[in-house]
Amino acid sequence: MMHSLLIEGIGVQNWTYILVGLTFALYIGIAIWSRASSTKEFYVAGGGVSPLANGMATAADWMSAASFISMAGIISFAGYDGAVYLMGWTGGYVLLALLLAPYLRKFGKFTVPDFIGDRYYSKTARIVAVFCALLVSFTYVAGQMRGVGIVFSRFLEVDINTGVIIGMLIVLFYAVLGGMKGITYTQVAQYCVLIFAFMVPAIFISIQITGNPIPQFGFGGELADESGTYLLDKLDGMSTELGFAEYTEGSKSLIDIFAITLALMVGTAGLPHVIVRFFTVKRVKDARKSAGIALLLIVLLYSTAPAVAVFARTNMIETVSNQPYHDVPDWFKKWETTGLITFTDKNNDGLIQYLADKNENELVIDRDIMVLANPEIAKLPNWVIALVAAGGLAAALSTAAGLLLVISSSVSHDLVKKIINPKISEKGELVAARLSAIGAVCVAGYFGINPPGFVAAVVALAFGLAAASFFPAIILGIFYKRMNKEGAIAGMVVGIIAMLLYMIKYKLGWFDEVLPDKSEWWFGISPEGFGSIAMCLNFIVSIVIMSFTPSPPEDVQEIVENIRIPSAVGEANSH
């Protein structure tokens, strides 16, 4: 009796402090235990990470605040169209496992620009690659720091900026101290936290709505109320009644769905912070295996997200649509004060009209609420609500740390060691790596606190940038022995410039007075999907330029032959 009173008595707020505090203590503990003492440990965790640990770390590295907090919400508003993220962000791992990871591991250096620089025997190629890596990583990391700030402010009621600074300090601590080694093992812990935090509410809600404890089956099942109706049929019906497209049909054009999915897949395979994780395992076969494990662990969350999306949307519509405003549950009022739900009673009937028609619709709901408020909407216990906060932080911090490492190694290894001062000592390079990590955290924190208006718009385009720049250069570097530096450099430059221009014109609207309308998109392809066009441009330009320029030298062709066979893996510190 006393005991249960005690449990009841701990509010959401306190539970959040307890869970977030415990997980942070864990991350710091791991950071102290896994300090890096050499550049090899700092860049690639010593190169001896087990496939399972690397799979878990890759999964946490990959799943960001966007995957954890926003994705299910985006799907619940987009319906079928949300599949672009599900397929796009998982299908890339097939490309990674089959086309990139084993060969890059065999190549056995520290960074993606390392590969580009050596394979294309050119400092220019390396510098172009460093530029692309920094551009991709910075656009991505700013969004993560913002995510940390938002979780802090919503759950712990601290100011967003204070939240960003706390997040910065934590990441700073383990990224600077431990480098890749510290990051790898904290990411393993963060994966456990985030997957637990995502699955628990999903399972609870699946049981509530469908009676099936497995969300993946539940959302294709019948309702628990024994009416014999399928949940998806009910949601399709509710959606059309309110004027929306059928949930399972979606509304984007076929070509755009195709292009976005392709850009996200290829972009995923070309993101430097994901690729670099495969440098940390011991053997080529471990690289393949850990790509498989990573995807399995990612799909665990990604296959649950569309179920959560359906549950949340059904719950939400049922709870608020056509209900009297003064009867709404507590969570509605609470999120209203944060401005993430807004209600304007346009026709003064005291009821909430949630409709597709913008003129009549009275309710605006931020997509992030679908995951953050889901446990409250489903009336789950306080500790589950707090768990979601800890999970969101784990997701944001793990991704931020991985990106910061790419930024710092691009600077200390590719710029300082390989270009500016090749004679720098091991110790000096380690100091440079730590300093650039600190610098990167500060820049990321600055963008987190003062987000330029375009950050949110640009984060999704990081994939397009990666697809347009790295992917073709790496693929051609492995599969096309004849590809030379002239072709690869020209391809990367054209690809990234095309992507940037399209993005600036059609996403940011800086070239025109007003943002150009959808009807002006090339072939009806959105800026998010343009990465696939820019990638094709890169391939074409590379091959055309190559055919007019000399073959790569003999020793480079030997490198290519050598990375194609898995045995005799060079140690990651072979230089």
Added chain:
Amino acid sequence: MKENKKENAKVYWKENIRYVLILLSIWFAVSYGAGILFKDVLNNFKIGGFKVGFWFAQQGSMYVFVILIFVYVRLMNKLDKKYGYDA
């Protein structure tokens, strides 16, 4: 001897490429095929409460992706052994 080694590597690479092409065509078929291009046709059929095209787009293709990677891992481990690259 050196020629032999080169020949070995060449044959190994050819077989690898064959596996990759087969697996990637399945990768393409489930996602871009079943999940996007032929979604509307497949949506005329249902498994439980799922329209089939919708299921491929939001569930099935992801499961197939995972299976494809593990199949590749097995195939390549065998291939490595066959050509003596598993040392």
